[in-house]
Amino acid sequence: MRAVYRVAEVRSAEERLMRELPPGTLMQRAAFGLARRCALTLSPVYGSRVLLLVGSGNNGGDTLYAGALLARRGAVVNAVLVGSKVHLEGLTAFRSAGGLVVQEVPEQADLVVDGLVGIGASGPLGAAAASLIQQLPEAPVIAVDVPSGVEVDTGDVPGAALRADVTVAFGCLKPAHVIGAAVPYAGQVELVDIGLEPYLAGGPALMVADAPDIAGWWPKPGPESDKYSRGVVGLATGSDAYPGAALLSVSGAVAGPAGLIRYAGSAYPLVAERFPSSVVTLRVADALRVQAWVCGCGLGTGMEAQAELRSVLASPVPVIIDADAITMLVDGTMSHALRGRDAPTILTPHDREYTRLAGETPGPDRVAAALKLAAWTKSVVVLKGHRTVVAAPNGEAWVNPTGSPALATGGTGDVLAGLMGSLLAAGVPPVRAAVMATYVHGQAGREAARQGPVTAVEVAAALRPVIADIQHA
Numbered sequence: 001m002r003a004v005y006r007v008a009e010v011r012s013a014e015e016r017l018m019r020e021l022p023p024g025t026l027m028q029r030a031a032f033g034l035a036r037r038c039a040l041t042l043s044p045v046y047g048s049r050v051l052l053l054v055g056s057g058n059n060g061g062d063t064l065y066a067g068a069l070l071a072r073r074g075a076v077v078n079a080v081l082v083g084s085k086v087h088l089e090g091l092t093a094f095r096s097a098g099g100l101v102v103q104e105v106p107e108q109a110d111l112v113v114d115g116l117v118g119i120g121a122s123g124p125l126g127a128a129a130a131s132l133i134q135q136l137p138e139a140p141v142i143a144v145d146v147p148s149g150v151e152v153d154t155g156d157v158p159g160a161a162l163r164a165d166v167t168v169a170f171g172c173l174k175p176a177h178v179i180g181a182a183v184p185y186a187g188q189v190e191l192v193d194i195g196l197e198p199y200l201a202g203g204p205a206l207m208v209a210d211a212p213d214i215a216g217w218w219p220k221p222g223p224e225s226d227k228y229s230r231g232v233v234g235l236a237t238g239s240d241a242y243p244g245a246a247l248l249s250v251s252g253a254v255a256g257p258a259g260l261i262r263y264a265g266s267a268y269p270l271v272a273e274r275f276p277s278s279v280v281t282l283r284v285a286d287a288l289r290v291q292a293w294v295c296g297c298g299l300g301t302g303m304e305a306q307a308e309l310r311s312v313l314a315s316p317v318p319v320i321i322d323a324d325a326i327t328m329l330v331d332g333t334m335s336h337a338l339r340g341r342d343a344p345t346i347l348t349p350h351d352r353e354y355t356r357l358a359g360e361t362p363g364p365d366r367v368a369a370a371l372k373l374a375a376w377t378k379s380v381v382v383l384k385g386h387r388t389v390v391a392a393p394n395g396e397a398w399v400n401p402t403g404s405p406a407l408a409t410g411g412t413g414d415v416l417a418g419l420m421g422s423l424l425a426a427g428v429p430p431v432r433a434a435v436m437a438t439y440v441h442g443q444a445g446r447e448a449a450r451q452g453p454v455t456a457v458e459v460a461a462a463l464r465p466v467i468a469d470i471q472h473a
């Protein structure tokens with residue numbers, strides 16, 4: 001897993017580290033790592049044409065030093081300076097290595113290095129920088145630390161920004177590398193170690209899981225397992241109007257580790273036919289014991305749906321509240337029942353459901369938005385989107401790295417809820433169940449998209465091979 005730090009934490013770690021090092025050491029480490037990554041893209045460096053975009057801060061300084069290293073290896077390196085000042089030592093090193101400062105943007109380049117702004121940026125990109133990025137030659141772009149034009153701490157993109165193929169991140173990941181509209185601007189993010197890690201004392205803003213984490217956490221049956229000890233998941237989903245939601249949520253659940261599935265709802269004849277291993281009833285009250293409930297996908301919001309949600313909220317086991325069940329929480333008595341629960345609850349809103357429940361849109365800081373709703377509802381919140389956020393009432397937050405736009409199609413949320421419910425029933429703690437389910441679900445979206453247009457049925461079908469791949473990698 002990888003930790004993601006906000007600017008304030010990065011700055012204080014850098015200060016502590018710099019006190020122990022000769023002046024300029026950190027920038028030299030950063031510039032060396034940057035130049036090495038540029039050389040990889042250029043290969044060969046000798047005779048290649050590099051265009052540096054140099055802002056007025058240390059981000060520009062890194063860029064000038066890296067440009068000097070490339071110039072010494074025989075690249076033709078031009079720099080356009082933008083801003084009120086320039087890193088003077090960097091500029092001197094750049095010029096003495098043969099680099100040229102130019103006023104006009106050259107028509108051709110083999111590489112553009114974006115050193116306009118780094119973690120010191122504030123607000124939308126200034127006019128000069130915004131106009132410069134409209135005039136660039138066609139070439140790969142490497143961003144220095146963060147792509148210019150993004151809000152580093154939120155991943156918002158408030159105005160013009162430069163789309164990088166690769167971002168060379170110094171010391172640690174920052175939120176704009178992993179969340180929000182900034183993600184496509186960052187391209188492939190590669191970390192350069194500048195010795196910062198031991199100095200990051202204040203705790204990460206966010207965590208990102210990777211495949212070995214998911215494999216390690218996935219529950220596996222042992223010789224002593226039976227269907228009950230593996231966990232029983234209940235699904236109160238679907239309705240006469242939306243029977244498909246029942247099937248999709250169950251198709252997510254069957255890919256998970258639980259030992260038995262109980263379905264409760266009006267789609268029970270369909271579920272029994274399509275999933276003969278499930279046990280079906282009409283109502284939640286008629287179902288026998290489960291270790292977790294999933295409630296809401298295609299459930300509707302009428303009297304019967306309300307009664308089902310009340311039964312689920314009153315149960316002493318972990319619960320996932322999805323889709324229509326989230327809408328029903330807007331009712332004061334329902335939200336009271338939610339906040340009074342002792343067992344864990346996971347809410348899985350997309351943006352419109354979030355807005356209905358919270359009374360405001362998630363806004364540009366999706367992590368803060370998810371954490372706020374988690375604290376208010378005393379629930380784990382899974383704020384769905386391109387980079388889904390999992391947030392807990394204790395302030396813990398994760399972002400899912402695998403999301404795919406292929407998932408932007410009806411019913412994929414139902415599949416996700418079913419899978420998450422199965423993990424929860426198998427005894428996986430709520431935050432982890434949410435992180436694992438969103439990771440695998442995103443990967444399934446990607447896999448399904450390889451075969452052509454994707455519906456939720458293909459996403460569900462891709463879950464099992466994806467889980468097998470992760471476990472056997």
Ligand SMILES: NC(=O)C1=CN([C@@H]2O[C@H](COP(=O)(O)OP(=O)(O)OC[C@H]3O[C@@H](n4cnc5c(N)ncnc54)[C@H](OP(=O)(O)O)[C@@H]3O)[C@@H](O)[C@H]2O)[C@@H](O)CC1
Nearest residue numbers: 027056057058059083084117118119120121122124125126
């Ligand atoms: N600290 C360290 O130990 C290490 C730091 N390192 C590097 O330093 C970087 C941080 O450097 P930093 O603090 O100098 O800030 P940085 O982003 O270069 O520029 C700030 C200047 O930009 C301007 N500006 C601001 N907003 C703007 C906007 N929207 N649009 C346009 N311009 C804008 C504003 O100047 P202005 O021209 O407006 O006066 C401001 O003064 C970091 O990302 C990493 O690359 C590495 O070397 C490793 C060691």
Ligand SMILES: Nc1ncnc2c1ncn2[C@@H]1O[C@H](COP(=O)(O)OP(=O)(O)O)[C@@H](O)[C@H]1O
Nearest residue numbers: 384385386403404405407408410411412413414
């Ligand atoms: N542009 C996107 N990129 C990545 N994932 C997306 C995107 N749009 C939607 N998703 C994912 O697709 C799923 C949609 O769920 P949801 O909105 O509940 O749909 P439904 O109610 O139709 O099942 C969520 O997991 C969400 O994270």
